[in-house]
Amino acid sequence: xRNVIIDYKGDITFDKxxxxxxxxxxxxxxxISPLCKTRLFSIMVECLENAYRHNxxxxxxxxxxxxxxxxxxxxxxxxxxxxxxxxxxxxxxSRLDQINKLDSVSVKKVYNEAIHQAHISEKGGAGLGxxxxxxxxxxxxxxxxxxxxxxxxxxTLTIKIIDCQHTQNQKKTQ
Amino acid sequence: xxxxxxxxxxTSPAVTFNLAKxxxxxxxxxxxxxxxxxxxxxxxxxxxxxxxxxxxxxxxxANNPLIFKINYDYFNSAxxxxxxxxxxxxxxxxxxxxxxxxxxxxxxxxxDMLETGQEFTDIVNCPISxxxx
Numbered sequence: 001x002r003n004v005i006i007d008y009k010g011d012i013t014f015d016k017x018x019x020x021x022x023x024x025x026x027x028x029x030x031x032i033s034p035l036c037k038t039r040l041f042s043i044m045v046e047c048l049e050n051a052y053r054h055n056x057x058x059x060x061x062x063x064x065x066x067x068x069x070x071x072x073x074x075x076x077x078x079x080x081x082x083x084x085x086x087x088x089x090x091x092x093x094s095r096l097d098q099i100n101k102l103d104s105v106s107v108k109k110v111y112n113e114a115i116h117q118a119h120i121s122e123k124g125g126a127g128l129g130x131x132x133x134x135x136x137x138x139x140x141x142x143x144x145x146x147x148x149x150x151x152x153x154x155x156t157l158t159i160k161i162i163d164c165q166h167t168q169n170q171k172k173t174q
Numbered sequence: 175x176x177x178x179x180x181x182x183x184x185t186s187p188a189v190t191f192n193l194a195k196x197x198x199x200x201x202x203x204x205x206x207x208x209x210x211x212x213x214x215x216x217x218x219x220x221x222x223x224x225x226x227x228x229x230x231x232x233x234x235x236a237n238n239p240l241i242f243k244i245n246y247d248y249f250n251s252a253x254x255x256x257x258x259x260x261x262x263x264x265x266x267x268x269x270x271x272x273x274x275x276x277x278x279x280x281x282x283x284x285x286d287m288l289e290t291g292q293e294f295t296d297i298v299n300c301p302i303s304x305x306x307x
Contacts, residue, residue: 034283
């Protein structure tokens with residue numbers, strides 16, 4: 001059975017990120033291992049901050065997202081959608097394709113090289129978010145894109161993380 | 175030198191850098207809205223300390239190291255860049271002859287925070303301790 005932890009559709013602001021993280025800490029199941037909880041929290045922060053910083057703003061509307069966090073059989077899935085500038089879509093999907101080819105050892109190596117060269121952008125990011133997500137989830141980042149108009153597309157990321165420690169604990173008790 | 179005293183919030187860590195009291199601590203959660211605005215003055219403080227290193231300061235701390243305690247519950251990727259910079263600047267104090275030590279704290283179940291600390295200090299020369307709490 002799939003459990004819904006957070007299902008949110010609405011504006012995205014810095015304060016809203018705080019609200020969603022508070023909701024995460026409140027709603028997350030007590031059975032999650034501390035390490036998986038830390039990693040899932042980290043994935044959620046990076047995804048929300050990416051969506052907040054790189055959201056395409058429609059005229060006269062606040063930037064918005066759709067986010068669904070679920071759990072099934074100790075596998076957590078975070079699905080997050082936001083509009084992105086059409087000009088930046090290609091850059092984003094190329095980056096995702098590049099990162100998704102990395103294994104867990106390579107992603108750490110690339111992250112450590114990138115952090116030494118990173119610069120903080122005008123939007124406040126260091127360009128390390130996707131690598132951090134991949135490090136935390138240890139799984140490829142799934143993505144879908146849907147063209148909205150000539151200015152923007154809808155980008156949906158799905159990140160999965162398996163609570164290995166919980167699974168190990170379960171096996172030990174069998 | 176003026177000290178730094180910043181109270182923790184839900185998105186930024188507590189920071190106490192006080193040379194007179196020999197306290198150098200940073201602790202809590204770090205994902206400030208403006209990471210440059212938050213970490214800029216902290217990095218500048220360490221650079222100012224480096225510029226004020228002289229024989230008197232070295233002698234005062236010869237048997238009394240400046241211990242920088244880094245104790246994060248969590249930090250985002252933008253903060254990570256600045257925390258690495260901070261570690262590098264602390265190391266440069268050691269390279270300039272000041273008796274400096276680094277203590278990297280992590281929750282015992284948080285192997286990622288330990289691993290990050292090990293990666294950040296991989297090319298650092300000053301003495302480092304990893305402390306499980």
